[in-house]
Amino acid sequence: MNKSLRQRFARLLPYFGQPKSAWIIAFLAVTIAACTEPMIPAALKPLLDRGFAKGSLSVWMIPVTLIALFGVRGIAGFVAELAVTKVTSKGLMKLRQAMFSKVLDAKFELFADQTSSELANTVVYEVNNGSTLLVNSLMALVRDTVTMVALVGYLLYLNWQLTTIVAIMLPAIAFIMVKLSKKLYGLSKSSQKATDDLAYVVEENVLAHRDIRLHAAQPAQADRFMHISDTLRRLSMKTTAASAAMKPLTQMIAAVALSAIISVALVQSADVGTSVGEFTAFVTAMLLLVAPIKHLSEIANPITRGLASLERGFDLLDLSDSEHSGTFSKTRADGHIEFLNTSVKYKEGTGFAVENLSLTIDHGETIALVGSSGSGKTTLVNLLPRFLEPYSGNISLDNQLLKDWDLTSLRNQFSLVSQHVVMLNDSLANNVALGVNEATVDRNKVQQCLEAARLGTFIADLPRGIDTTVGHNAVQLSGGQRQRLAIARALYKDAPILILDEATSALDAESERAVQEALQVLMKNRTTLVIAHRLSTVEHADRIVVMEAGKIIEIGSHAKLLADNGFYAKLYRLGLHSA
Numbered sequence: 076m077n078k079s080l081r082q083r084f085a086r087l088l089p090y091f092g093q094p095k096s097a098w099i100i101a102f103l104a105v106t107i108a109a110c111t112e113p114m115i116p117a118a119l120k121p122l123l124d125r126g127f128a129k130g131s132l133s134v135w136m137i138p139v140t141l142i143a144l145f146g147v148r149g150i151a152g153f154v155a156e157l158a159v160t161k162v163t164s165k166g167l168m169k170l171r172q173a174m175f176s177k178v179l180d181a182k183f184e185l186f187a188d189q190t191s192s193e194l195a196n197t198v199v200y201e202v203n204n205g206s207t208l209l210v211n212s213l214m215a216l217v218r219d220t221v222t223m224v225a226l227v228g229y230l231l232y233l234n235w236q237l238t239t240i241v242a243i244m245l246p247a248i249a250f251i252m253v254k255l256s257k258k259l260y261g262l263s264k265s266s267q268k269a270t271d272d273l274a275y276v277v278e279e280n281v282l283a284h285r286d287i288r289l290h291a292a293q294p295a296q297a298d299r300f301m302h303i304s305d306t307l308r309r310l311s312m313k314t315t316a317a318s319a320a321m322k323p324l325t326q327m328i329a330a331v332a333l334s335a336i337i338s339v340a341l342v343q344s345a346d347v348g349t350s351v352g353e354f355t356a357f358v359t360a361m362l363l364l365v366a367p368i369k370h371l372s373e374i375a376n377p378i379t380r381g382l383a384s385l386e387r388g389f390d391l392l393d394l395s396d397s398e399h400s401g402t403f404s405k406t407r408a409d410g411h412i413e414f415l416n417t418s419v420k421y422k423e424g425t426g427f428a429v430e431n432l433s434l435t436i437d438h439g440e441t442i443a444l445v446g447s448s449g450s451g452k453t454t455l456v457n458l459l460p461r462f463l464e465p466y467s468g469n470i471s472l473d474n475q476l477l478k479d480w481d482l483t484s485l486r487n488q489f490s491l492v493s494q495h496v497v498m499l500n501d502s503l504a505n506n507v508a509l510g511v512n513e514a515t516v517d518r519n520k521v522q523q524c525l526e527a528a529r530l531g532t533f534i535a536d537l538p539r540g541i542d543t544t545v546g547h548n549a550v551q552l553s554g555g556q557r558q559r560l561a562i563a564r565a566l567y568k569d570a571p572i573l574i575l576d577e578a579t580s581a582l583d584a585e586s587e588r589a590v591q592e593a594l595q596v597l598m599k600n601r602t603t604l605v606i607a608h609r610l611s612t613v614e615h616a617d618r619i620v621v622m623e624a625g626k627i628i629e630i631g632s633h634a635k636l637l638a639d640n641g642f643y644a645k646l647y648r649l650g651l652h653s654a
């Protein structure tokens with residue numbers, strides 16, 4: 076075993092190395108079960124040699140021996156299975172927990188590099204398949220190795236000359252199996268890739284089902300699905316052909332060896348009197364030897380595949396850095412924010428999303444961010460809860476650099492209502508009080524927040540009220556209802572700094588007026604940053620910051636900017652349609 080392979084196995088020990096007692100029991104049980112293998116032909120020998128001669132062998136001896144033999148074998152297999160399952164399930168639980176914790180705390184670059192389905196597949200399926208495959212393969216390696224050694228030892232004990240013929244047969248069988256196993260491994264990898272591609276097509280079409288139908292793209296998507304399905308079918312046929320070829324080739328070699336053994340045995344019988352029982356026991360042991368040889372020749376593939384699957388999980392642990400958290404903590408911030416020469420790049424080699432921006436926001440001030448799409452408005456507000464990190468420059472809250480804040484404490488200072496509303500498949504109450512232990516949710520406060528967000532009538536008509544489950548991403552609610560539910564969540568959190576990123580974009584005019592009343596109450600004595608297209612929100616801001624290409628190009632009150640007749644005035648005249 077080379078160093079890298081040792082290191083790969085060593086990485087598994089913290090998760091799958093315990094409890095040691097279960098491993099010891101599993102290995103002992105597997106060894107006991109394997110050692111019973113040569114006892115089967117050993118029991119046949121006295122039966123054929125003496126069992127049918129009157130009085131030479133007890134009538135109960137062979138049946139009792141066979142029952143005891145298979146009983147021990149069955150019990151040992153049962154114990155080994157339980158012990159291995161205990162090790163695997165505990166290790167898998169620990170590994171999954173570590174991976175999910177990493178997903179919860181990873182830097183946001185992880186979610187840009189990997190899709191949600193890829194992350195879910197790694198955490199749920201890959202490590203499960205990998206751990207099961209690897210542990211079962213290792214146990215099979217022990218079982219088949221012990222079985223092979225025991226059978227070869229018994230063959231040598233019976234007849235070393237005939238065993239020499241078996242020894243010639245074994246490398247030929249092993250060679251064929253290794254070659255076909257490599258072929259099967261390559262086909263298996265290609266099949267897995269095709270299966271992943273097929274699943275991705277289904278996922279894309281489920282997510283985009285409205286657009287697919289709107290653009291009548293069903294035939295093109297059906298052809299795309301059919302093409303990948305056909306690729307998978309052809310790979311399946313090749314896999315079956317390679318797998319099916321292994322059995323007749325092995326049987327042919329075994330038949331040649333068996334013919335040679337019979338010929339030699341007949342000669343020996345004439346010369347030295349080889350008994351029928353001895354010959355039958357030898358042939359039976361030889362045939363039993365084929366299975367463990369076959370398994371051992373194939374064992375490298377499942378071990379490699381298991382390690383590869385688990386390493387995807389370890390890559391998630393190793394390559395996904397956790398967010399840096401400082402130590403400064405404050406129960407409730409005053410809300411004084413300062414950007415100083417702040418620049419943001421999403422990737423090296425690309426332009427700046429925000430460039431050399433400086434802005435001071437006072438406690439309780441309402442700032443509206445206005446600009447063309449892609450001007451950097453959302454990037455700017457995403458810096459505050461550290462959803463993004465600045466490329467250069469500094470950002471401070473209450474004269475304390477954001478990087479020095481404890482992350483939990485920092486994010487407790489912000490409530491966010493975004494244009495992209497995300498709800499969990501949970502009750503309305505738990506969605507509004509997100510992050511609060513269910514047992515300590517203030518139900519009266521939840522109800523008040525929902526009413527303030529103008530959802531009171533809607534909730535009253537639900538059979539279970541605030542305990543109604545909203546479904547996957549609240550698909551049972553309209554866009555406006557989901558957005559008002561997000562506003563209710565912000566009201567419940569009652570943070571000192573409020574970020575409204577297109578908070579009323581999905582509301583009709585009447586609902587927007589109702590929600591604006593609730594927002595005006597919420598915004599009192601709070602520092603508020605508003606990204607909005609609609610004039611009703613922008614006009615009441617203390618200051619309006621106009622952005623273009625990641626820079627501030629204008630700043631002032633609504634009246635001042637109109638009087639300046641600059642970019643903001645142009646947007647105003649256009650009804651902010653381009654904002």
